[in-house]
Amino acid sequence: MADLARELGVSMTTISRALSDHHSIGPAMKQKVLKLAKKYNYQPNRLASALRKGKSQLIGIIVPYIEGRFFPSVVHGIETAASKAGYNVIICQSNEDVAQERRNLEILLSAQVAGILVSLSRTTLDVRHFEKVRSRGLPLVFFDRIVEGDNVNAVVLNDQEGGYVSTRHLLGQGCRRIAHLAGPQHLNIYKNRRQGYLDALREAGLAEDESLVIYTDMSQDQGVAAMRQLLALPEPPDAVFAAGDYSALGAMQEARRQGLQVPNDMAVSGFSNEAFTVITEPAMTTIDQRCEEMGQAAVRLLLEVIDADGAPFTPRQVALRPELLVRNSSVRQAETELSSANLVRSFVP
């Protein structure tokens, strides 16, 4: 910058203001500065700028881990949206450990990020460490694994709706005894998915049957076990809505192993749209969690708070609408259609 100033015979002030389009710089001078900056391919030192302004162009992310399908996709959405808005993203993993989460928070604070996006670690019961962020007036948005309450900014998937539309879909296929493979009920996502399931049943006027709700850890193994248990009932179900794709997979495999036709004897639908759901045979109906949209929505909300710039901002909670992906595991067909329906689904990576 000093070089530019020297070459044009003006002060650094003028350079800085010309580049940031300040009103007190004449258009002629602005042009000259811009041209020279291009020529020398001048790149401002973001550290210096951030130090002076007290705000960097960085957004901090804290996620439990970067693996599987969900978090990488959300991060992908976040990075894309942030980058479009001129921000960069610095990423931290808590490894499901509160202590690590706290450390990451400190680091992001000392890196002077413009805002922070957090998905809580599984071991985070006490959320007081986020008070420090708020007391500094630093924009903060939670996503997916959030702090409950209406005094925080948060973006989540509407899990209840996911359970509801899945169950409605199965009902629409003519299923009348719909089982549910539920997840650990102390986690809100699973509680809400189960609630959606119950809501749909009640709406259809069907009596709730406790024996049709099996509580699992969402593993494939327990999906197998659950299906075995269900098929041993005096009145086995004709469909199953699982709160996760892996348990749905296990259930589907066990059903077929016992000679049932999926979907005609047993319709199956899962949750999460894992990559494998398109390659099972039949392909699995599931709920897409809108991972990328979640990332984008989180960034949008964060930018709103950032742009409010300290002005009182009423925290907001955003609930994304899940998308039901109907595939062959749940679409009942006449016998004659079966052959074509079970054709291989192709998937180009």
Add this chain to the structure above:
Amino acid sequence: MADLARELGVSMTTISRALSDHHSIGPAMKQKVLKLAKKYNYQPNRLASALRKGKSQLIGIIVPYIEGRFFPSVVHGIETAASKAGYNVIICQSNEDVAQERRNLEILLSAQVAGILVSLSRTTLDVRHFEKVRSRGLPLVFFDRIVEGDNVNAVVLNDQEGGYVSTRHLLGQGCRRIAHLAGPQHLNIYKNRRQGYLDALREAGLAEDESLVIYTDMSQDQGVAAMRQLLALPEPPDAVFAAGDYSALGAMQEARRQGLQVPNDMAVSGFSNEAFTVITEPAMTTIDQRCEEMGQAAVRLLLEVIDADGAPFTPRQVALRPELLVRNSSVRQAETELSSANLVRSFVP
């Protein structure tokens, strides 16, 4: 920091030096400063520090995208290793676009990162933009999709070895006509996998049969088509080594659809260890690409260059050894064992 200095009645110099364990500060004073820093939970402003020192504690990553199995896992490995060494990670996506890659590079430069890790975009043919990084003396390490040559730091998987061990394994199972589903040969990874396959055949004294090598785009569809083509041969193969899991999947599905037993009539092995390979039936033998190790190795190499601190550093290329994961799709068994071998594989997410 000024507060600490005032409270102890010393200069900021002393504070700074006490915290960085400078020799010219007495142990008594160091203790006092440390204790006070704890008490006030003092966090140094990393921007200011980085500005003054000309080096931040940030490592920049440029990847084509953050999706699928590979890149997220590598990033996971990178973040973990970097974090352990006291560095944080700022991540950029090139979206397979050179222009974006160039922009990302500029951004990382202006963010004053301590070093950069890059996996090239697919459209990067001209690599001159990396010259600017080298001319600034900024540590640079490529991984997976690298610039060829021995004047760059790079970490890759030994694809040739992957093809070699896969083919050796199939040979060891008694297969004698082993087909290969190859990928686009202008990409080094696919060329090398094919080379490993050929090396193993030659070593076993088997004649190379051009009709057994099918060139595909690695999609599931083309895997299906390739298997159809292979089975129409006068002398069909008894095994197939695919350079990717998706094409292996297509091949396996088509083989079973035509009534062949996998693995006894047709052994199948893939490449990449995609998540779905454990849930196919039979589970698919494949090559693990050591994603996390690659991230770790890249960080280790980068840290070496950083720690050399401008001293002449001879660029190095690291080749990771792939890991063959033997599963049921390639292990030939006596008929009586088949039932147990095809049992469900469980997978807890």
Add this chain to the structure above:
DNA sequence: TTACTTTACACAATCGATTGTGCCACTTGT
């Protein structure tokens, strides 16, 4: 013409931490 704006730019302080140099006091060698 005088007084008052407006325009266009420079001066110098500032963000927070780091570091070369200088200074003082005290120890050690001879």
Add this chain to the structure above:
DNA sequence: ACAAGTGGCACAATCGATTGTGTAAAGTAA
């Protein structure tokens, strides 16, 4: 006892960009 050495700390410059204030020159209104 004097010179040299060393431990412990402060001063002030510095990294590079930003910004409140100051001040000419040019323009406008009276």
